[in-house]
Amino acid sequence: MALEVSLMTFPQGPVIWALVVVALVAVGAVLRARATNIKLRRGNAELSAERDTLLRQRDELHVVHNGLLQRQASELAEVRKDAEEETKAVLKAAVRTLQGLADEQQVVIEKAQRKYGDDPGILADLMAMDHANSQFGRRAQGIAVLCGGWLGRRETVASVFDVARSAQGRIRHFDRVRVNGQVNFSVVSRAVEPVAVVLAELLANATNYSAPGTPVEINIQAVPTGVCLIVDDAGLGMGQEEKDRAAALLSPQAAISVSSLGIPPQFGFAVSGMLAARYGFRVSVDSVSPYGGVRAVVLIPDELLTTEVPQSAAPAEAPEAYDTYGTQQQPQAAPQPDQWQQAPAPTPLFPPADRRQDTATQQLAQITTTSGGLPKRRRKSPVSAVPPAAPQPVRSNEETASRLGAFQRGTRSGRDTTTTTEGSEIQ
Amino acid sequence: MSSPGEESSVSSGFVRSYVITGGRGLPDAEDLSLVTLVTLAPDRQPPPNPSPEVKAIWELCSGGYLSVAEVAGHLGLPVGVARLLLQDLNQQGHLLRRKAPPPAQLVDRKILEEVLHGLQVRFG
Numbered sequence: 170m171a172l173e174v175s176l177m178t179f180p181q182g183p184v185i186w187a188l189v190v191v192a193l194v195a196v197g198a199v200l201r202a203r204a205t206n207i208k209l210r211r212g213n214a215e216l217s218a219e220r221d222t223l224l225r226q227r228d229e230l231h232v233v234h235n236g237l238l239q240r241q242a243s244e245l246a247e248v249r250k251d252a253e254e255e256t257k258a259v260l261k262a263a264v265r266t267l268q269g270l271a272d273e274q275q276v277v278i279e280k281a282q283r284k285y286g287d288d289p290g291i292l293a294d295l296m297a298m299d300h301a302n303s304q305f306g307r308r309a310q311g312i313a314v315l316c317g318g319w320l321g322r323r324e325t326v327a328s329v330f331d332v333a334r335s336a337q338g339r340i341r342h343f344d345r346v347r348v349n350g351q352v353n354f355s356v357v358s359r360a361v362e363p364v365a366v367v368l369a370e371l372l373a374n375a376t377n378y379s380a381p382g383t384p385v386e387i388n389i390q391a392v393p394t395g396v397c398l399i400v401d402d403a404g405l406g407m408g409q410e411e412k413d414r415a416a417a418l419l420s421p422q423a424a425i426s427v428s429s430l431g432i433p434p435q436f437g438f439a440v441s442g443m444l445a446a447r448y449g450f451r452v453s454v455d456s457v458s459p460y461g462g463v464r465a466v467v468l469i470p471d472e473l474l475t476t477e478v479p480q481s482a483a484p485a486e487a488p489e490a491y492d493t494y495g496t497q498q499q500p501q502a503a504p505q506p507d508q509w510q511q512a513p514a515p516t517p518l519f520p521p522a523d524r525r526q527d528t529a530t531q532q533l534a535q536i537t538t539t540s541g542g543l544p545k546r547r548r549k550s551p552v553s554a555v556p557p558a559a560p561q562p563v564r565s566n567e568e569t570a571s572r573l574g575a576f577q578r579g580t581r582s583g584r585d586t587t588t589t590t591e592g593s594e595i596q
Numbered sequence: 597m598s599s600p601g602e603e604s605s606v607s608s609g610f611v612r613s614y615v616i617t618g619g620r621g622l623p624d625a626e627d628l629s630l631v632t633l634v635t636l637a638p639d640r641q642p643p644p645n646p647s648p649e650v651k652a653i654w655e656l657c658s659g660g661y662l663s664v665a666e667v668a669g670h671l672g673l674p675v676g677v678a679r680l681l682l683q684d685l686n687q688q689g690h691l692l693r694r695k696a697p698p699p700a701q702l703v704d705r706k707i708l709e710e711v712l713h714g715l716q717v718r719f720g
Contacts, residue, residue: 279613283675285674287625287630287675287676288625288676289623289624292622292676292677293621293676296612296613296617299612299613299614300612300614303612323605328648331648334615337615338611361610572699575702
């Protein structure tokens, strides 16, 4: 039994011992692992603390970096703005001279048109010059506006219709433009030029971006809040991108830099937006015209309108123009139209009802006296002999010849003898 | 930005003459010479939607005969432009026009002789 036990325990002995050894080794390993673990944890904690610090430092650096970036950006913007302002100031000064010259030239051309207006050839050439000069003036005005300059102020109010026609005169293809509708409103003097320039820019766009030969219409409509000038063209219209760009330029907050307008510069909308914001009217180009093109609308609010009637074209301009003109031209042989216009103001020799006719007669009479030196009685006789309405038959060549012959005979006889009267010779 | 005081005034005319003519060719000076007299034909209604210039001519010419040069002067327009507008009205039949006033009617020799005779009898 004991043997059996010993036999039984014997074989168990080494197993147990082996187990014990394994257990001991395991315990040792566990203990070592624990120690390592603790050490690693400590290391890890240290490292993460270190990382946190570094992260904090990184964030701080980031903030500093951002600050620096911002500062740089703002300084750059400032420098750019300064450069832009300087460019604008230089341009503005340069363009002001051009504007003045364009205006001066226009006045000269106008005078020439009145002076040589009787000759259709010369007048047509002068009109072509006038047309080119008007476009030049508009361009100069556009640049001036973009540079923060001014357009030049009109002294008088102008009817909405005349503002539209003035705008029409400032573009190349003015003959494609039709102005429809008249309202009994005038534009106040300070807004006359701005509205005309804006409308001219819209018309220039409308004519440039529609097929040659297609009409462009300006419709004038009174609306409850003012007067609308509606420009319709028959072009292709604008894509969404172009519309967005136009809307951005036309909005009152638009910041426009001269350098962002492209080459060749397209400053129509920029100019329109700036002027509209400055003078308080509205411009929009976002609708479609009935002809398929763009419909641009200028809304002139009531504040910029007046019911004051502009001095009608005729008497307001004429006397002043001719007075200055007359004083300059008097020493020279004045052209015929001016002689007429410089004739003394009509004096009421006759009842007012016949005033105009009499004025005509007086002036005719004067001319006859100065040129021919004919007897005084002759001057009156045509008037009294003229029936009021029936046109006189045109004299035939033979009759003219015979009368001239009679005149010649008369003067000859007058030189030959002193006794024969003029009448006796002329039959 | 400059102050409003800096804004200089514009002195040129407002509506250009080629806009008033609509860019059309100008009529010959022979057609309506400076001294041709024009007036409105009787019982005429103004054309629909007249331009301000046509309206002004209508008013000017309703008072009796007026020369082309005077019409231009009153309108403050070059003669050629006024001539074109007058020609339009003429072609629409609104105008009566007349060449320069004819010279005086020549007095009959017999009357002069009688007057002379009478004077001689009385004072001679």
